[in-house]
Amino acid sequence: MSFNIASYIEHTILKQTTTLAEVDKVCxxxxxxxxVAVCVPPKxxxxxxxxxxxxxxxxxxxxxxxxxYNVTDVKLREIDDALNMGADEVDMVHDLCALKNNNWKLLEDxxxxxxxxxxxxxxxxKVILETGILTDSEIVKCCQLYSNFKIDYIKTSTGFADIGATVNAIKLIKANIPAKMGIKASGGIRNYAFAKELIDAGATRLGCSSSWQIMKEFRLATGG
Structure with a gap:
């Protein structure tokens, strides 16, 4: 079966000023x-x-x-609302304050x-690690912790930190999670060449707001 990058892409719009017209366009x-999916604000x-x-x-x-850093009860309410509205997938930012306080028990709970x-x-x-603000050892420890749970994907980034997805982060995650667990790269994926690098490193999903451009470049590169 020939490679088609579209099967990896979650077409994403999560900026603070997202309008309904922009969501319509993404869909x-x-x-x-x-x-494979769209990723949109809860509203x-x-x-x-x-x-x-x-x-x-x-x-x-x-x-x-x-x-x-929302408390767990707030995240649970958000999850409940999202599921009731029909979300198929939820991408949750874990408690980075707990991580930086070395409170791994809170992250487990x-x-x-x-x-x-x-x-x-x-x-x-999907659990969003925000790898761009973590050390390599923190990324590894997160992977070890989440490997004990049947989460579906480890996700690199929100796209709001200064550093988004990197090839190094993908390789590090891949080396420290079960083979059956997916990896979603997100943040700063603006062209086909970088998207393909991330896939080659182990990403099984890509969160992109530049998906349309990536598809144009993909077709030019592959003749598809």
Missing amino acids: VEASMENF YVLNAKKLLDGSRVKIATVIGFPLG EIAACLKPVHDAGKVM
Whole structure:
């Protein structure tokens, strides 16, 4: 089967000023290109669901975004709302304050609590590490912790930190999680060459707001 980068892409719009018209555009483009998913702000999940009704494109949204320090009860409420509105996948920023305080027990308790309603509903959970502000040893320790839970994807970044996805971070994650766990690269993926580098390093999903440009470059590079 020939490689098609569209099957990796979550067409994403998460900027603070996102409008309904922009969400509509992202959904139409995702449907046209058969992207695996769209990733939209929680307030637009219902709109995306209506626009993509009957499509194979999944609806992803974000939890505890973008800073991660919401208390667990707030994240649980966000998850409940997202699932009730029809989200297929949730991308949750873990508690970076807990991490930097070396409070790994809090992170364990958080993921145990937040994963349950997602998997009970048969949906997908991604945990956003925000690798650009972590040391390599912190990334490894996160991978070791989350490997004890049946999360679906480790995700690199929110796109709001100064450093987004890197090849090094993808390789580090891949080396420290079970083979069955997915890896979502996100943040700063603006061209096909970099997107392909991340896939070659081990990424199984790409969160991109430049998806349309990436597809143009992909077709030029492959003749597709």
